[in-house]
Amino acid sequence: MEYKIVVDPVTRIEGHLRMEAVASGGRITDAISTGTMVRGIEIIVKDRDPRDVWAFVMRVCGVCTSMHGLSSVRSVENALGIDIPHNAQMVRNIMLGTLTTRDHLVHFYQLSALDWVDIVSALKADPAEASAIARTISPLSEAYTPWGENSPGYFADVQRKVKRFLEVNPDNNLFSTNRWCWGSKLYKLPPAVNLVGLGHYLQALDFQREMCKIQTIFGGKNPHPNYLVGGMACAVNMQDPNAINMDRLSFVQQKIQEINEFVNRVYLPDAIAVLSFYPEWARIGGGVRNYLSYGDFPMTQMNELDSYLSKRGIIMDRNMNAVEEFDPLALDGLQEFVNNSWYKYSVGKDKGLHPSVGETILDYTGPGEDYDWLGPDKPYSWIKTPRYRGHAMEVGPLARLAVNYAAKDPGMVEIADAALARWRQMADKFNGRDCGLTFDSWFSTPGRMIARAIDASRAGRFMQMAYDSLIANIKAGDERMFNSARWEPSSWPADAKGYSLNEAPRGANAHYCHIHNRKMVNYQMVVPTTWNGSPRDPSGQRSPFEESLIGTPVAGIEQSNPEMTLEIIRTLHSFDPCMACAVHLYDESGTIIHRINIENQ
Amino acid sequence: MTFYEELKAKGYTRRQFLKFCGIMGAMMGLHQTGVAQIVEALETKERVHVIWEHFQECTCCSESFIRASHPLVGKILLELLSLDYDDLLMAAAGHVAEQTKEASIRQHYGKYILCVEGSIPTGSFGYCTLGGRSAKEIFDEEARGAAAIIAWGNCASSGCVQGARPNPTKARPVHKLISGKPVINVQGCPPIADVMAGVITYYITFGRIPELDAMGRPRMFYGRRIHDTCYRRAFYDAGLFVQSFDDENAKKGYCLYYMGCKGPNTFNSCGIIKWNDCISYPIQSGHPCIGCAEPGYFDQEPFYEHLPSVPGIGIEATADKIGAAATVAALAGVSVHAVVTNIQKRKLIDNNTEYPLKDDQVDGI
Numbered sequence: 009m010e011y012k013i014v015v016d017p018v019t020r021i022e023g024h025l026r027m028e029a030v031a032s033g034g035r036i037t038d039a040i041s042t043g044t045m046v047r048g049i050e051i052i053v054k055d056r057d058p059r060d061v062w063a064f065v066m067r068v069c070g071v072c073t074s075m076h077g078l079s080s081v082r083s084v085e086n087a088l089g090i091d092i093p094h095n096a097q098m099v100r101n102i103m104l105g106t107l108t109t110r111d112h113l114v115h116f117y118q119l120s121a122l123d124w125v126d127i128v129s130a131l132k133a134d135p136a137e138a139s140a141i142a143r144t145i146s147p148l149s150e151a152y153t154p155w156g157e158n159s160p161g162y163f164a165d166v167q168r169k170v171k172r173f174l175e176v177n178p179d180n181n182l183f184s185t186n187r188w189c190w191g192s193k194l195y196k197l198p199p200a201v202n203l204v205g206l207g208h209y210l211q212a213l214d215f216q217r218e219m220c221k222i223q224t225i226f227g228g229k230n231p232h233p234n235y236l237v238g239g240m241a242c243a244v245n246m247q248d249p250n251a252i253n254m255d256r257l258s259f260v261q262q263k264i265q266e267i268n269e270f271v272n273r274v275y276l277p278d279a280i281a282v283l284s285f286y287p288e289w290a291r292i293g294g295g296v297r298n299y300l301s302y303g304d305f306p307m308t309q310m311n312e313l314d315s316y317l318s319k320r321g322i323i324m325d326r327n328m329n330a331v332e333e334f335d336p337l338a339l340d341g342l343q344e345f346v347n348n349s350w351y352k353y354s355v356g357k358d359k360g361l362h363p364s365v366g367e368t369i370l371d372y373t374g375p376g377e378d379y380d381w382l383g384p385d386k387p388y389s390w391i392k393t394p395r396y397r398g399h400a401m402e403v404g405p406l407a408r409l410a411v412n413y414a415a416k417d418p419g420m421v422e423i424a425d426a427a428l429a430r431w432r433q434m435a436d437k438f439n440g441r442d443c444g445l446t447f448d449s450w451f452s453t454p455g456r457m458i459a460r461a462i463d464a465s466r467a468g469r470f471m472q473m474a475y476d477s478l479i480a481n482i483k484a485g486d487e488r489m490f491n492s493a494r495w496e497p498s499s500w501p502a503d504a505k506g507y508s509l510n511e512a513p514r515g516a517n518a519h520y521c522h523i524h525n526r527k528m529v530n531y532q533m534v535v536p537t538t539w540n541g542s543p544r545d546p547s548g549q550r551s552p553f554e555e556s557l558i559g560t561p562v563a564g565i566e567q568s569n570p571e572m573t574l575e576i577i578r579t580l581h582s583f584d585p586c587m588a589c590a591v592h593l594y595d596e597s598g599t600i601i602h603r604i605n606i607e608n609q
Numbered sequence: 610m611t612f613y614e615e616l617k618a619k620g621y622t623r624r625q626f627l628k629f630c631g632i633m634g635a636m637m638g639l640h641q642t643g644v645a646q647i648v649e650a651l652e653t654k655e656r657v658h659v660i661w662e663h664f665q666e667c668t669c670c671s672e673s674f675i676r677a678s679h680p681l682v683g684k685i686l687l688e689l690l691s692l693d694y695d696d697l698l699m700a701a702a703g704h705v706a707e708q709t710k711e712a713s714i715r716q717h718y719g720k721y722i723l724c725v726e727g728s729i730p731t732g733s734f735g736y737c738t739l740g741g742r743s744a745k746e747i748f749d750e751e752a753r754g755a756a757a758i759i760a761w762g763n764c765a766s767s768g769c770v771q772g773a774r775p776n777p778t779k780a781r782p783v784h785k786l787i788s789g790k791p792v793i794n795v796q797g798c799p800p801i802a803d804v805m806a807g808v809i810t811y812y813i814t815f816g817r818i819p820e821l822d823a824m825g826r827p828r829m830f831y832g833r834r835i836h837d838t839c840y841r842r843a844f845y846d847a848g849l850f851v852q853s854f855d856d857e858n859a860k861k862g863y864c865l866y867y868m869g870c871k872g873p874n875t876f877n878s879c880g881i882i883k884w885n886d887c888i889s890y891p892i893q894s895g896h897p898c899i900g901c902a903e904p905g906y907f908d909q910e911p912f913y914e915h916l917p918s919v920p921g922i923g924i925e926a927t928a929d930k931i932g933a934a935a936t937v938a939a940l941a942g943v944s945v946h947a948v949v950t951n952i953q954k955r956k957l958i959d960n961n962t963e964y965p966l967k968d969d970q971v972d973g974i
Contacts, residue, residue, distance in 0.1 A: 051777050224889050224894070229889070229890060241859075251862055378742050492855070
């Protein structure tokens with residue numbers, strides 16, 4: 009018997025995602041991923057001042073806020089040939105690290121923990137036992153001590169708070185107490201571990217507010233801090249109360265330390281501990297076998313790839329012995345397809361186009377009224393399908409792990425090996441058997457989640473390195489934060505094209521721009537969730553969301569039990585979908601909006 | 610269970626509770642008697658049920674909301690309310706999530722608050738769907754049963770970036786799609802976290818929506834121009850301006866008027882409440898205000914040119930005249946654009962400063 013499952017809305021993600029799946033024999037046999045919301049931001053930035061565009065495209069996403077602003081100023085600087093002062097580069101790195109660590113922390117606790125942690129079971133736990141367990145979850149590195157705020161009294165208080173919350177409105181609360189499959193056998197943590205998870209869920213909710221304050225120091229607000237083409241607007245003056253001075257810098261240093269403490273003492277050990285109870289999932293959710301990372305955290309200028317703290321490259325077919333190069337300008341390299349999206353191309357619907365010569369012609373052929381099933385046979389999404397030389401790629405923290413590990417980055421090798429050893433040891437211990445975890449276990453749903461925690465730890469380290477470099481530079485007498493040489497439009501060439509390749513928290517993020525007569529005439533973004541959440545391409549290859557669901561076991565279909573939903577969203581959440589980012593480029597009138605004329609000025 | 614009883618149960622003292630009420634009162638500009646009203650309301654009233662929808666948005670409003678900074682506000686507001694449905698934070702997904710929402714709407718029909726994050730596209734059915742239904746259909750249905758609607762942020766209040774020209778999806782703000790219901794426009798991209806918390810607390814406390822200005826914004830948070838509450842205002846009055854980012858004047862924190870600051874025609878509490886636990890706000894961090902709390906701010910670009918070149922906006926020069934104009938604006942309670950447009954004293958400013966920049970002024974790299 010074949011069953012059709014629809015999960016819409018997929019909750020605890022940014023934006024609007026619909027997932028349809030077909031299941032038979034207790035496993036998913038086909039999956040259809042649909043982005044269901046559009047806004048049209050790439051059309052809207054046309055004919056604007058290129059220096060303003062960062063503010064428009066930052067509004068693509070408020071969760072990975074700042075990322076598209078950063079990518080935009082970098083692409084405009086690339087087009088206009090602007091190098092930025094070292095201080096500004098370091099400030100941008102610190103802000104990127106702030107975003108990355110906070111985004112990952114919120115993803116683990118607020119957006120995905122409830123897939124694995126049963127909060128109703130947590131209420132039955134013995135707080136003293138929870139406290140004892142929490143103290144055994146020790147950091148990977150000896151540089152950190154176990155998290156101390158885990159007294160029995162603390163956990164008893166957590167129970168009391170949450171119990172009260174659930175009792176006030178048991179039918180319709182944020183946790184759907186009486187409707188969701190709490191207590192299901194799919195939730196495998198002992199009550200005391202669930203309580204640890206719940207306690208840290210609440211601590212993380214408090215702590216994430218502290219993290220973003222670094223962006224507020226440099227960018228004035230968060231979400232949506234300010235960026236500036238040519239550097240940053242936050243002038244340094246160590247002798248004035250009205251600029252970035254010792255007080256502001258000390259505040260930033262304090263927050264960087266707190267972030268590193270929380271990530272390494274709580275988040276990373278928690279992620280490994282929780283997922284160690286689910287060793288069977290280490291063979292589920294792997295999906296596509298190719299990985300792409302653009303690299304980021306430049307310690308000099310953007311065009312000096314060797315200075316990047318996180319490396320650029322491609323891994324094909326999980327071959328960890330070779331890192332292939334990514335060519336941003338090859339027209340047959342990075343291409344977007346629309347064969348299963350609600351668009352058409354002037355060159356034919358089955359062709360792919362490089363973002364620098366891309367076009368978007370609306371061709372909405374989806375249903376016109378309430379619908380139950382979209383299916384894979386007709387175009388079914390607002391997301392285009394990117395490919396690199398015809399290959400589907402996964403992007404994100406797992407891709408960063410694969411690329412940096414294969415490139416033998418010492419920091420990555422060390423932390424990934426330590427994490428895998430801990431994961432293996434805890435899984436064997438908790439399950440009382442040899443669970444058989446190997447390096448291949450990274451390519452799975454829990455592997456992707458632990459890779460994200462590793463990514464947060466690395467980003468925290470990079471922030472400290474950027475901060476140290478910033479201080480050393482100021483100490484050497486350089487307080488510059490902005491390069492005004494190409495600020496005035498009169499200093500620009502009549503025609504300029506640029507791009508930037510960046511690592512957003514969710515993965516490889518490319519912005520391509522074309523400036524003509526001082527205006528932005530074309531802007532194209534190929535963002536992480538476009539890679540991961542897109543529909544299948546002309547050769548039928550699925551993208552990561554869809555491919556990773558194939559083979560996932562589903563329980564409770566016959567009773568239409570929420571458990572079947574749980575198993576689907578576990579894998580989807582491991583990618584941390586960001587739909588507003590993925591869908592941003594659509595036009596209603598049917599005109600071509602992304603054609604670039606190659607002009608020889 | 611009332612908010613106060615819950616606080617007691619959570620181990621908060623009455624002293625902490627009163628402090629919370631005091632903070633909220635101060636934020637809303639209330640006298641002591643008003644604070645007493647907060648105390649009474651939170652001691653005796655039931656939780657308000659909230660349905661929080663996401664349409665054409667980027668989730669920055671929710672992200673801002675969870676950054677609410679004063680500890681009690683941050684810790685308790687999610688619990689003070691009964692947030693029955695919010696697809697960002699809720700545990701369930703798919704039809705279980707939908708069932709939870711439907712049940713809540715049924716049980717609390719006519720009494721719940723509908724919070725809307727994002728604009729609503731009217732160009733095509735397919736531009737924003739949830740569970741196979743269009744945003745417009747969902748909004749219409751849920752708005753009917755709501756006691757009041759809170760339009761979070763610039764998207765729901767005025768269309769924000771997707772509503773900027775040419776508005777490809779025909780995005781519409783909430784107030785353009787409904788009549789006969791109270792709509793509170795909580796402006797900003799996003800709104801300040803504590804402003805969001807304050808609007809909700811006001812509603813719970815007084816059982817009615819806060820006083821609104823001509824653009825539907827709560828006067829208590831949007832009654833002052835950023836320019837009139839900016840700590841750099843003294844430099845404006847003294848004619849001391851930043852001429853180029855990172856110049857000597859920027860390093861002294863002078864006024865950003867010539868860098869395109871939209872503070873003079875933007876109504877928000879950035880200069881008073883500030884952002885993320887009073888850490889800073891855009892101007893304090895050296896960047897001009899881009900006016901994100903004003904309708905149509907994305908079509909008031911370029912961001913980096915000073916106001917007189919923006920259609921319809923002018924500004925006076927001297928401190929006392931500015932003060933007088935602001936008072937008039939506050940007393941008259943009108944949409945202030947009308948007030949600022951008819952005060953054009955740019956000449957004075959030009960005479961007092963060395964603007965424009967010299968073309969050869971570059972700092973080396």
